[in-house]
Amino acid sequence: MCDKEAEINNHLFLHCKTAVNLWHMFLCILGVSWVMPETSLDMLKHWEGMSRRRRSIEDGWKYIPACIWWTLWRERNERSHDGQASSIQKIKMKSLSLLYFWCKQDMVGR
Template sequence: MKRGIHLSPRCFLCGEEAETVNHLFLHCRITNILWSIFINSKDLFWVMPRNIVQALKIWSSFAYISGHKERWKIIPTCIWWSVWKERNLRCFQNKSNSIQKMKMNCLVLFHFWCKQEYMEDLESVMNALGTL
């Protein structure tokens, strides 16, 4: 019980594993879908590390591939912010977004953080991904 709210030990995204930091942000099957958006955009061979620290170190080593090092470095934070918002939506408001909506939210957030402007259509967001 935390702040008068009973919290399940299960992950609020997948409901399959205990919710740990490493599971929620790296190993959850829902979170992996968000990671794959960015990994697949560069055809990277990626094996998810065991913990957050390893993930950040390895992710940073791929920054040279993109040609946009600063954009590349914000991707984990963008994914984690999107996951955390969705987790809290499910936990505290008993609502959830579809995986498509989660993907779009993550991409729009990524583009907003990169360009400081809101994009209204998927094509412009995908173009931003192409510039990585």
């Protein structure tokens, strides 16, 4: 994805430049200070712990890791298989749109 390090789970989904940009965007929107854990498993454990403390108005909070990871995985595949790379702005918009769609679907299902 970034051609900087081996494409392993922790790098691709947490520490790659594109991943860092996405995480930073969502955390800034939520007004959260966060130090990214080393591994994806640790990140999910900490995220779940923080999710319990978030207000109900921020229900979309629970979807953010999956949203980021799905966006990154699709971008990685487009780059690897189709030779197409989106700008960071377009990747951010895709991720925000996906989160909006998932939250909207969740509200309809209630």
